[in-house]
Amino acid sequence: MIELAIGIILAGCAIGAGLALIAGIGPGIGEGNAVAKACEAIGRQPESRGSVTSTMIMGCAIAETTGLYGLVIGILLIFVAPNLLINAFKNGLLWAKENGFI
C-alpha cells in the first residue's frame, strides 16, 4: 500500500519534471530567431558586427529566462519534491491512524 503510494509520488514527480522541460522549446525558437536576424544584420552591414553580436548575446541570455524557469521547476521536482511529498504522506498516514480514520 505505502510502496504503491511512494511509487505514484515518484512517477508523478518524474513525469512533471519531464513536462516542465517542454519550456525549453520557446527559448530555443526565440534564440534561433534572434541569431538569424543578427546574421542578416551582419550580412547587410558587416561593419556593425561588434555591437550586433554583443546585443544579440545579451538578448539571448534574457530570452533564456523562461527556459530556466522550467529547468528550476524540473530540478525542484526531481531533487526536492519527492522527499518532501513522501514525508508529508507518511506524516498524514500517521495522523490518520492516530485519529482513527483508517
Next chain:
Amino acid sequence: MSEKTKARVVDILLLAMIIVPFVLAIALKVVNKPVEEGISITGAMVYLTIPMPLQDMYITESQVNSAAVIIALLGLCLYLTHGIAVVPNSKRQVVAEWIVEKVNGLVSDNMGKRFMGFAPFVAAILGLSAFSSLSSMLGLFPPTSDMNIVAGWAILVFILITHYKLKGGVWPYIKGFFEPIPVFMPFNVIGEFATPVSMSFRHYGNVLSGVVIATLVAHALQAVSKMLFGWLPGILGSFPFLRIGIPAVLSIYFDIFSGCMQAFIFAMLTMLYIATGAPAED
C-alpha cells in the same frame, strides 16, 4: 626598514588576503565533505546550525564561500590601488584605472550622467557575481548556484528600484499600478514582484544548470573509463582516466562564459531597472 621593503610586505599581505580565504574555504569543504559513491547532486552543505527561537540558523557552504569571495575581492581592490600615484608607475594602477573607466563608461552609457554615483555599486555587483561564479573553477560550491545568495542581491536591487520609483511621489507610484485601466492592477502587482524573482532565477538557474551538467558528465566519463580501462591491473583499473581534462571543456562554457555573462546581465538589468524607475529629469 626602507619604504620599498614596507611596500613589498604590504603587497605580500594583500596577496595573502586574496588567496587565503579560498584556501580556507577549500580546506573546510575537504574536511566536511562525506565520502560518497555515485551521483549526488545536493544543495549547499550545512557547516553549522545555530539554534534560534523561531527557526534554526544555518551557516551553509554558500555563505562561507561568498564571504571568502567578498574578502578576496576586498584584498584585490586594496592590492590594485596600493601605492597609487598621480602618474601611473605600476601595471596594477593601469589595470585599476582601466576597470574604473570601463565601469564609469558602462554606467554613463546605460543610466545617464546623473546616476554616476551608482558606478561603485554596479562594479561591486559585477565583481561579486563574476567571482562567485568563477570560484567553481577552484572546486568550490559556487555561491551563485544557491538561490538564497542571488535572491538577496535581487531583493536589494528591488528595494533600490522601489526607492527610486517613490522619489517621484507616493501617489504617482500607486497610480502606476492602475494603468492603463484599473482592471490591470493585479497583473501590474505581479509584474512588480516578478522583477526580483526573474532576476534571481535567471542567474541561479544558469549557474545551477552548469553545476548539474558538469556533475552528470563527470560521472558518465567515470563509468565509460571504467568500461574501457577496467582490465588494467590494480589501482589503474579503477582510476578514471577520462575525467582528466575533458570536463574542463564544458567548464569553459558553463563556468567562464556563462558566469561572466550572467554577472554582466545582472548588472545591466540593475542599471536599466533603476534608471527607468527613477522619475524623469526636469
